[in-house]
Amino acid sequence: MCQSVFHNRPDVKVTFSLINRSKQVPLARLVDEGELREQLDHIRSLSLTRGESTWLRGNTFYGKRQMFRPDFMEWFEKLHLPPYFLERVDDQYELTFEGSWPEVMLWEIPALAVLMELRGRAVLNDMKKFEMQVLYARATAKLWEKVERLRDVPGLRIADFGTRRRHSFQWQDWCVQAMTEGLGDRFTGTSNCLIAKNRDLEAIGTNAHELPMVYAALAEDDAALARAPYDVLADWHQEHSGNLRIILPDTYGTAGFLDRAPDWLAGWTGIRIDSGAPEAGAEAAIAWWKARGEDPARKLIIFSDGLDVDKMIELHKRFHERVRVSFGWGTLLTNDFRGLTPDNRLAPFSLVCKAISANGRPTVKLSDNPNKAMGPAAEIERYKRVFCVGDQERREVVV
Amino acid sequence: MCQSVFHNRPDVKVTFSLINRSKQVPLARLVDEGELREQLDHIRSLSLTRGESTWLRGNTFYGKRQMFRPDFMEWFEKLHLPPYFLERVDDQYELTFEGSWPEVMLWEIPALAVLMELRGRAVLNDMKKFEMQVLYARATAKLWEKVERLRDVPGLRIADFGTRRRHSFQWQDWCVQAMTEGLGDRFTGTSNCLIAKNRDLEAIGTNAHELPMVYAALAEDDAALARAPYDVLADWHQEHSGNLRIILPDTYGTAGFLDRAPDWLAGWTGIRIDSGAPEAGAEAAIAWWKARGEDPARKLIIFSDGLDVDKMIELHKRFHERVRVSFGWGTLLTNDFRGLTPDNRLAPFSLVCKAISANGRPTVKLSDNPNKAMGPAAEIERYKRVFCVGDQERREVVV
Numbered sequence: 146m147c148q149s150v151f152h153n154r155p156d157v158k159v160t161f162s163l164i165n166r167s168k169q170v171p172l173a174r175l176v177d178e179g180e181l182r183e184q185l186d187h188i189r190s191l192s193l194t195r196g197e198s199t200w201l202r203g204n205t206f207y208g209k210r211q212m213f214r215p216d217f218m219e220w221f222e223k224l225h226l227p228p229y230f231l232e233r234v235d236d237q238y239e240l241t242f243e244g245s246w247p248e249v250m251l252w253e254i255p256a257l258a259v260l261m262e263l264r265g266r267a268v269l270n271d272m273k274k275f276e277m278q279v280l281y282a283r284a285t286a287k288l289w290e291k292v293e294r295l296r297d298v299p300g301l302r303i304a305d306f307g308t309r310r311r312h313s314f315q316w317q318d319w320c321v322q323a324m325t326e327g328l329g330d331r332f333t334g335t336s337n338c339l340i341a342k343n344r345d346l347e348a349i350g351t352n353a354h355e356l357p358m359v360y361a362a363l364a365e366d367d368a369a370l371a372r373a374p375y376d377v378l379a380d381w382h383q384e385h386s387g388n389l390r391i392i393l394p395d396t397y398g399t400a401g402f403l404d405r406a407p408d409w410l411a412g413w414t415g416i417r418i419d420s421g422a423p424e425a426g427a428e429a430a431i432a433w434w435k436a437r438g439e440d441p442a443r444k445l446i447i448f449s450d451g452l453d454v455d456k457m458i459e460l461h462k463r464f465h466e467r468v469r470v471s472f473g474w475g476t477l478l479t480n481d482f483r484g485l486t487p488d489n490r491l492a493p494f495s496l497v498c499k500a501i502s503a504n505g506r507p508t509v510k511l512s513d514n515p516n517k518a519m520g521p522a523a524e525i526e527r528y529k530r531v532f533c534v535g536d537q538e539r540r541e542v543v544v
Numbered sequence: 545m546c547q548s549v550f551h552n553r554p555d556v557k558v559t560f561s562l563i564n565r566s567k568q569v570p571l572a573r574l575v576d577e578g579e580l581r582e583q584l585d586h587i588r589s590l591s592l593t594r595g596e597s598t599w600l601r602g603n604t605f606y607g608k609r610q611m612f613r614p615d616f617m618e619w620f621e622k623l624h625l626p627p628y629f630l631e632r633v634d635d636q637y638e639l640t641f642e643g644s645w646p647e648v649m650l651w652e653i654p655a656l657a658v659l660m661e662l663r664g665r666a667v668l669n670d671m672k673k674f675e676m677q678v679l680y681a682r683a684t685a686k687l688w689e690k691v692e693r694l695r696d697v698p699g700l701r702i703a704d705f706g707t708r709r710r711h712s713f714q715w716q717d718w719c720v721q722a723m724t725e726g727l728g729d730r731f732t733g734t735s736n737c738l739i740a741k742n743r744d745l746e747a748i749g750t751n752a753h754e755l756p757m758v759y760a761a762l763a764e765d766d767a768a769l770a771r772a773p774y775d776v777l778a779d780w781h782q783e784h785s786g787n788l789r790i791i792l793p794d795t796y797g798t799a800g801f802l803d804r805a806p807d808w809l810a811g812w813t814g815i816r817i818d819s820g821a822p823e824a825g826a827e828a829a830i831a832w833w834k835a836r837g838e839d840p841a842r843k844l845i846i847f848s849d850g851l852d853v854d855k856m857i858e859l860h861k862r863f864h865e866r867v868r869v870s871f872g873w874g875t876l877l878t879n880d881f882r883g884l885t886p887d888n889r890l891a892p893f894s895l896v897c898k899a900i901s902a903n904g905r906p907t908v909k910l911s912d913n914p915n916k917a918m919g920p921a922a923e924i925e926r927y928k929r930v931f932c933v934g935d936q937e938r939r940e941v942v943v
Contacts, residue, residue, distance in 0.1 A: 275725040279688040285681035289674065326674040 146352055148217045151247040153380045159249050159359060160502045163240040163256060164519070166542055167494035171236035176263045178233055184259045188252075189226050198222050200342045207388045226252055246503070250355060253498040257309040260496060261480065265312055268490045283485050284312075288320060291454045291478075292327035301461045303328065303472045304349045305335035306449055307479030310493055310544060317479045321346070324478075333471065351389065351417055351447070351473075352381060355500045357396040358510055362503040367531050375407055382409070390414045391447060395513045397532035399426055403433040411437035415445030415469070421513025422538065423448050423456070427464055441468045449473035451543050453481070476544035493544045514540045545751055547616045550646040552779045558648050558758060559901045562639040562655060563918070565941055566893035570635035575662045577632060583658045587651075588625050597621050599741045606787045625651055645902070649754060652897040656708040659895060660879065664711055667889045682884050683711075687719060690853045690877075691726035700860045702727065702871040703748045704734035705848055706878030709892055709943060716878045720745070723877075732870065750788065750816055750846065750872075751780060754899045756795040757909055761902040766930050774806060781808070789813045790846060794912045796931040798825055802832040810836035814844030814868070820912025821937065822847050822855070826863055840867045848872035850942045852880070875943035892943045913939045 150157075165172055193201070198218065206212040213221075227244035229252070238260075242252040269277055295301055305324065311317040321340050324332040334347030341348035360377040364370035374396060382390065390413040394402040399421065411434060418426035427448075431441045446468045448460055457472050464470050482491035499519060500508050509520030509528045515537050518525060528534070549556075564571055592600070597617065605611040612620075626643035628651070637659075641651040668676055694700055704723065710716040720739050723731040733746030740747035759776040763769035773795060781789065789812040793801040798820065810833060817825035826847075830840045845867050847859055856871050863869050881890035898918060899907050908919030908927045914936050917924060927933070 273725055275688065275722050279684055282681035282684035282688070285678055286685055289678040289681070323674050326672055 146350075146356065147221075147247050147250060148213060149352075149356075149381060149384050150250060151217050151220060152384070154246055154359070154363075157246040157359060157363065157503050158244065158505070159246045159500050161242045161249050161252055161498055162501045163238065163260070164497050164499055165237055165494070166497065166516075168237075170264075170494045172260065172264065172496075173233045173236050173238050175267050176238075176260065177267070178231070178238075180263060181238070181260070182231065184263065185229050185231065185256070188255045188259065189228070192225055193222050197339070197342065201338070204348070206348060207385075209386070220247075224248065224251070226255075229256075240498075241501075246359060246500075250500070253355075254309045256498050257496055258311060258314070261310050261493070262313045265482075265491060268486065280482075280485055280491075284316075284482055285319070285323075287481060287485070288323050289327070291481075292323050294454050295457065296327050298458055298461060300331070300465060301328075301457065301472075302331050302333050302470070303457070303474050304333045304347075305337065305340075305478060306350075306473035306475040307477075308335075308337045309498075310476040310496060311479035312482055312491070312493075318344075320479050336473075351391045352393055354393065354396050354419075354510055354512075356381070357393075358508040359500050359503040361397070361528070362500075362506045362508045367527075370528070370531050371405070374402060375405075375410070378410060378413075382413075388414055388445070391445070392416045393419060394430075395420045395426070397509075397511045397528055398534040398537075399429055399513050401533045403429060406433075408437060411439050415447060417447040417449055417473070419450045419512075420517050421450075421540065423450060423460055424463065426513065427460070427468070431468060443469070445469040445471060447471045447473055449475065451475075451477070453477040480544075495542050495544055511537075513537060514542070516540060516542050545749075545755065546620075546646050546649060547612060548751075548755070548780060548783050549649060550616050550619060551783070553645055553758070553762075556645040556758060556762065556902050557643065557904070558645045558899050560641045560648050560651055560897055561900045562637065562659070563896050563898055564636055564893070565896065565915075567636075569663075569893045571659065571663065571895075572632045572637050573635050574666045575637075575659065576666070577630070577637075579662060580637070580659070581630060583662065584628050584630065584655070587654045587658065588627070591624055592621050596738070596741065600737070603747070605747060606784075608785070619646075623647065623650070625654075628655075639897075640900075645758060645899075649899070652754075653708045655897050656895055657710060657713070660709050660892070661712045664881075664890060667885065679881075679884055679890075683715075683881055684718070684722075686880060686884070687722050687877075688726070690880075691722050693853050694856065695726050697857055697860060699730070699864060700727075700856065700871075701730050701732050701869070702856070702873050703732045703746075704736065704739075704877055705749075705872035705874040706876075707734075707736045708897075709875040709895060710878035711881055711890070711892075717743075719878050735872075750790045751792055753792065753795050753818075753909055753911075755780070756792075757907040758899050758902040760796070760927070761899075761905045761907045766926075769927070769930050770804070773801060774804075774809070777809060777812075781812075787813055787844070790844070791815045792818060793829075794819045794825070796908075796910045796927055797933040797936075798828055798912050800932045802828060805832075807836060810838050814846060816846040816848055816872070818849045818911075819916050820849075820939065822849060822859055823862065825912065826859070826867070830867060842868070844868040844870060846870045846872055848874065850874075850876070852876040879943075894941050894943055910936075912936060913941070915939060915941050 201213050202218055227248045230241045232239045242249045305321055307317060317337060318340055321335050321344060334349035335341050336350040338348045356377045357374040361370055361373040364373045392410060392413055394416060416430040427446050430446060434441045434444055452472055452474050461470050476493045480493040485491060502508060507521050507524055509524045511518050511528055511534055516539050600612050601617055626647045629640045631638045641648045704720055706716060717739055720734050720743060733748035734740050735749040737747045755776045756773040760769055760772040763772045791809060791812055793815060815829040826845050829845060833840045833843055851871055851873050860869050875892045879892040884890060901907060906920050906923055908923045910917050910927055910933055915938050
């Protein structure tokens, strides 16, 4: 995604901002500001190691050798992340990043991961040695029970999408090992490149909402705005093929997106369902493929919204004979510490880091769940009008 | 106990033998004979390290400095365990030890511990890495749940008596750490001297059935046999005071033992209940103390037979306002792997190592549970007659 932005929109100035959707978690009371600054400063001191660079340059991603082009790699090797702006406001942090899009976008993952891990450490600091051992023992047992249940479902394929809101790096690595041992090649990979490299797994991933959000913010008028979600995929289309051609249709409403989509998009490999009722999203995708003369059985649906075991098994059961089904399992793979401490102080929560403006204009996200919408109210109304989004079902956002 | 034997009966020749009361566990199919011989040979190569000897010589046990006398320590420092005799008979091992009593008696603990641990390793060998991690995670969680429940009972005091049938050395050490963190000074110590030394805890213990069993086997006639259980305690009385003056009354039936006991025994600190219904044993002890003009409230009852959390809480509740109560928690502390593998292959089982003869005469144990009785049938009948043991309630032996 960064390479695509680097090639197509390198000069766009963006602001990314941390958004804690779970206001009941008083992040600034839990995480010491000095410690947070220390970690963020450390992140800014990092750059690709020689081994990491070699792996990116030499690896085959989605069957394609040298997916990363030399000009991108040269830029990437020299990159240090741009400055951050941190301020405590009551019990929350305002944490923003400004600069050119390809640089700023890389802050999302480490910023979120560091906050989640510092919050976890703050809780662990109060624990005695054995209490902590037991915590991880219980978490391990819970993780393995999930893996065992998934293992019993033939043909179920899952990737780890849980980097940004993981409990900790070590824990994510541990979860990946569990999935590898339990599911074998039905565990299709991890979106964490370092873990993929260390554990000799596939690095796996797709495109995200920030692409259409920034393209849309840059649109000069309503007509350009209506085109933006397809423009971004046209750029993507040139760059990628196969399993990287996955449509993320929900940024401004899945139904309208599919209705107005150009025919060449129906030729893409699959669709990722990331908000709204997943069954409805998948049915809409199947109906759309049929309407466009495509065979759904050859298409891939990737579910990725707040998944846990029950839901995955249910969705797999419902759809696996009609389409190819896969899952991007995130926070409830790598951070399911719910119920493991008396006061549930380690439960994951909904922390995101989003592009909030591009070249000075606010971004907007609607999604298929109004609880996930973001942007200024007037702009949200304009987007709903342009994209013909009517009433939407509100759904609780767990993580 | 070894020092007492060393001083009082050093020249008695004894045979100890392994007895697997759980015939359904085919030890010789599970544990490789070569591996077992290797371990037993290794045990024979061991002697006290300088640090261990220093700790035994310098430590205060039960408030008494230099409990171990110089002549005993000199002998002990030079000791290597005597030969073993191992033969496979069908699916079981016949493992016996012969020699002078103070030497042979020291085989019991390492022989049992090695067999339990080798059996565990044989099961673990078939496991994959994560499966094994999860096994220990679950065992840790289970252990901690027990500790948490015990922690909630004010005044409940427990010691670790789980060395001989532990899952493994590391696991016992882990259990001791859990008890230390969870119970603080209500965890009164461990019968494992090495762990006591390493973890700076009290080494704790008492006398066992082999003392009256060997003394009884040596008795020249029925009158001497009837006296034997008291003779052994008379020798013990000279050697020890305080918390080491604990009566183990059940070797040939608790009721008869107490009825015929000399008055000086009523002055001892407490009674250990190790077979039969523990409530009945404790009530018998309390009634006996009262009958002998002693105040039960100043006496100590140590429960030690097949204990787990429910039973300990129940017994504590019933007796702690009437006597001082303590628990010697054994196998279900250090080896409760029941239910943690699909086929329960790691569940503990009832393996013991007992004195079976002394100077060529068979030993006999009756206990308060006929399922724990051992010895030749004719001798059992004779002992029952001499000790006036009538009908006894059969109770399942779990561990």
